Amino acid sequence: MTGKGHPIIELKKLTKRYGYGDTESFALKDFDLTVKRGEFIMIMGPSGCGKTTLLNIIGLLDQATSGSYSLNGEAVESISKRRQARLRARKIGFVFQNFNLISDLSVIENVALPLVYSGYSKTHRLTQASSTLGRFHLKEREYYMPWQLSGGQQQRVAIARTIVSDPEIILADEPTGNLDSRSSHIVMEELKNIHQEGNTIIMVTHNPSLTTYATRVINMLDGHIDTDIKTVADRDLPQPISVRFNKKEEN
Amino acid sequence: MALLLRTHYNLAKASLKQNRTRSFLTCLGIAIGVASIILILSLMGSIKNLIATQVSSIGSNLIVVRPATHKDAVSSIIEELTSSNQYAKSSLTLSDVDKIKGLENISAVAPIAISNNTIHGDNTVNSGTIVGTNADFINIQNFSISSGSFLDKNSPDNAAVVGYSIAIELFGTPDNSITKTISIRGQKFIVTGVLEKIEDPINFNNVDLDNAVLIDANMLHSIDNSIQIQQINIKTSTTDTISETASNINDALIKEKAGDNNFSVAYGDQITHPTGSLITIISGILAMVASISLVVGGIGVMNIMLVSVSERTHEIGIRKAVGASNSNILLQFLFESLILSLLGGLFGLALGYIIAFLISLITPFSPYISLEILAITVATSLIVGIIFGLYPALKAAHKNPIESLKHYR
Ligand SMILES: Nc1ncnc2c1ncn2[C@@H]1O[C@H](COP(=O)(O)OP(=O)(O)O)[C@@H](O)[C@H]1O
Ligand SMILES: [Mg+2]
Numbered sequence: 001m002t003g004k005g006h007p008i009i010e011l012k013k014l015t016k017r018y019g020y021g022d023t024e025s026f027a028l029k030d031f032d033l034t035v036k037r038g039e040f041i042m043i044m045g046p047s048g049c050g051k052t053t054l055l056n057i058i059g060l061l062d063q064a065t066s067g068s069y070s071l072n073g074e075a076v077e078s079i080s081k082r083r084q085a086r087l088r089a090r091k092i093g094f095v096f097q098n099f100n101l102i103s104d105l106s107v108i109e110n111v112a113l114p115l116v117y118s119g120y121s122k123t124h125r126l127t128q129a130s131s132t133l134g135r136f137h138l139k140e141r142e143y144y145m146p147w148q149l150s151g152g153q154q155q156r157v158a159i160a161r162t163i164v165s166d167p168e169i170i171l172a173d174e175p176t177g178n179l180d181s182r183s184s185h186i187v188m189e190e191l192k193n194i195h196q197e198g199n200t201i202i203m204v205t206h207n208p209s210l211t212t213y214a215t216r217v218i219n220m221l222d223g224h225i226d227t228d229i230k231t232v233a234d235r236d237l238p239q240p241i242s243v244r245f246n247k248k249e250e251n
Numbered sequence: 252m253a254l255l256l257r258t259h260y261n262l263a264k265a266s267l268k269q270n271r272t273r274s275f276l277t278c279l280g281i282a283i284g285v286a287s288i289i290l291i292l293s294l295m296g297s298i299k300n301l302i303a304t305q306v307s308s309i310g311s312n313l314i315v316v317r318p319a320t321h322k323d324a325v326s327s328i329i330e331e332l333t334s335s336n337q338y339a340k341s342s343l344t345l346s347d348v349d350k351i352k353g354l355e356n357i358s359a360v361a362p363i364a365i366s367n368n369t370i371h372g373d374n375t376v377n378s379g380t381i382v383g384t385n386a387d388f389i390n391i392q393n394f395s396i397s398s399g400s401f402l403d404k405n406s407p408d409n410a411a412v413v414g415y416s417i418a419i420e421l422f423g424t425p426d427n428s429i430t431k432t433i434s435i436r437g438q439k440f441i442v443t444g445v446l447e448k449i450e451d452p453i454n455f456n457n458v459d460l461d462n463a464v465l466i467d468a469n470m471l472h473s474i475d476n477s478i479q480i481q482q483i484n485i486k487t488s489t490t491d492t493i494s495e496t497a498s499n500i501n502d503a504l505i506k507e508k509a510g511d512n513n514f515s516v517a518y519g520d521q522i523t524h525p526t527g528s529l530i531t532i533i534s535g536i537l538a539m540v541a542s543i544s545l546v547v548g549g550i551g552v553m554n555i556m557l558v559s560v561s562e563r564t565h566e567i568g569i570r571k572a573v574g575a576s577n578s579n580i581l582l583q584f585l586f587e588s589l590i591l592s593l594l595g596g597l598f599g600l601a602l603g604y605i606i607a608f609l610i611s612l613i614t615p616f617s618p619y620i621s622l623e624i625l626a627i628t629v630a631t632s633l634i635v636g637i638i639f640g641l642y643p644a645l646k647a648a649h650k651n652p653i654e655s656l657k658h659y660r
Contacts, residue, residue, distance in 0.1 A: 100572070121254060
């Protein structure tokens with residue numbers, strides 16, 4: 001990805017409409033949002049206010065009806081479907097409430113999945129997946145099937161799958177929604193570590209106590225932003241190793 | 252790209268293994284279709300081989316003239332199936348035989364005229380085969396005579412040579428048949444010779460001599476003027492100039508028939524094209540059954556792929572979310588149907604040969620194996636796999652990822 005000076009995500013007047021005429025409804029309406037590299041954004045809001053729709057559009061799984069979305073300074077409308085898929089494989093990671101692991105594949109194969117579509121050899125995929133699983137203390141579970149794991153373990157596998165290709169943006173839709181508080185805590189600690197390494201995270205949650213992990217908290221209402229509070233100054237946001245290194249030299 | 256293809260292949264293989272029974276049954280559908288094609292090709296090949304062996308045992312100085320031009324297999328099969336008599340419009344006449352006799356480098360010419368009539372001997376044979384030919388017939392293709400002698404210049408006009416099996420039918424035994432009388436259409440014939448037993452109902456003459464009565468062609472014409480000359484056998488005096496001799500014959504006949512070249516002159520390999528009309532009809536029917544069963548097998552593949560696509564909607568959603576493009580998904584499912592049909596094809600190849608082998612135990616056929624048949628099998632099954640796998644694969648590729656992700660199992 002190019003464009004150092006650009007915000008990583010920039011949404012302007014983004015609108016998502018469902019239906020026409022009488023059945024017309026808006027999941028997002030004139031939604032403006034600028035996300036800087038290294039932000040950890042928590043999105044809260046009542047059910048049906050458009051949080052999932054927002055993540056799907058940011059993650060290139062869905063398209064807005066109108067408005068503009070630029071990813072690293074590049075207009076998403078002008079990116080081909082094929083390249084959008086490649087961006088999903090390399091630069092964007094999804095974490096879902098219901099884990100979304102492929103039940104027919106072993107843990108390690110699930111983790112290696114994004115690497116399949118970035119064109120790595122099988123050996124490379126498996127070593128990479130294995131070392132990522134090691135980081136989540138799941139190495140002994142490599143050849144388990146997803147259903148043999150607890151919910152918390154499954155979600156950690158899903159997070160391992162997300163970061164295995166070293167993405168820049170992680171989109172998490174209620175990742176702790178199906179977990180007990182102990183598992184939630186472990187998962188949040190993992191996300192925190194990933195954030196500390198300079199990744200940008202946008203996470204939807206219903207649990208206000210988790211907002212302590214965030215650098216910015218957005219409250220949504222009926223397809224638009226209700227409140228938007230930054231808890232960490234932009235210059236204190238964690239940066240990718242390379243960026244941090246450059247900053248030191250400037251000083 | 253190669254890496255991606257291998258990955259897709261592995262994915263497809265894994266998913267087929269997960270549904271072993273289902274995959275096997277689907278393969279079986281393709282296998283039956285392919286097996287019947289193999290069976291036909293193998294039988295046709297075996298017929299060709301049989302005839303080729305005969306022709307080469309006769310020698311490389313054989314030329315054969317047949318009515319009607321060479322046709323490709325398909326159109327001749329269709330003609331076979333739609334016309335009751337193969338040589339209903341034979342363009343060859345007995346005067347053509349004399350014409351050919353007069354050309355250079357010819358050492359023997361014998362017509363094969365066929366008539367089917369009731370033959371009365373001690374017993375009666377209904378619709379027996381009567382072959383009208385001449386003394387040259389045995390000079391071209393050497394037959395062993397069991398008793399008596401073949402037709403020759405000194406034979407009376409009403410001499411008849413009978414096949415071994417028909418002799419048994421007519422007289423109960425082949426041994427005392429000589430000088431016995433048979434009658435065809437009221438005309439009496441005297442048996443002057445009995446052939447040795449011949450076991451090649453499939454041959455380049457397209458007549459089963461073991462079950463035929465051979466008489467003089469002119470004689471046959473005088474009692475049945477509707478006879479058709481289905482072939483003229485010619486032996487040349489040298490083998491070196493056989494192609495010139497063949498084209499001389501061709502030119503002479505064209506001149507004779509005032510440009511109507513509704514006949515063919517063949518020598519060498521050209522003689523061996525399958526001529527048995529019953530065999531051609533059976534092959535034609537089998538070919539149709541085979542293509543129908545192949546289509547049915549293909550529909551089986553499509554059906555199972557559609558089931559698989561819908562069962563794995565959630566998986567498709569996940570794959571797209573983690574970076575699979577539409578063409579990635581398309582290839583994954585296309586590989587699955589290709590593997591199914593290719594496995595089915597190879598399985599069918601084996602099955603076809605086993606059946607051909609079993610048939611060879613009770614018939615004169617021998618299973619015929621060639622690289623060509625293998626190539627046809629592989630190509631056919633790949634084409635079936637693509638044709639019937641494309642729609643399900645496209646359906647998978649165009650699934651909406653968000654909706655697919657909502658399909659939990
Ligand atoms: N496929 C769809 N068709 C019609 N309406 C939809 C569809 N998907 C979402 N919506 C509507 O869009 C709104 C936002 O949905 P969503 O983004 O899932 O909300 P949240 O994640 O905040 O609960 C809801 O009102 C929902 O009914
Ligand atoms: Mg939601």
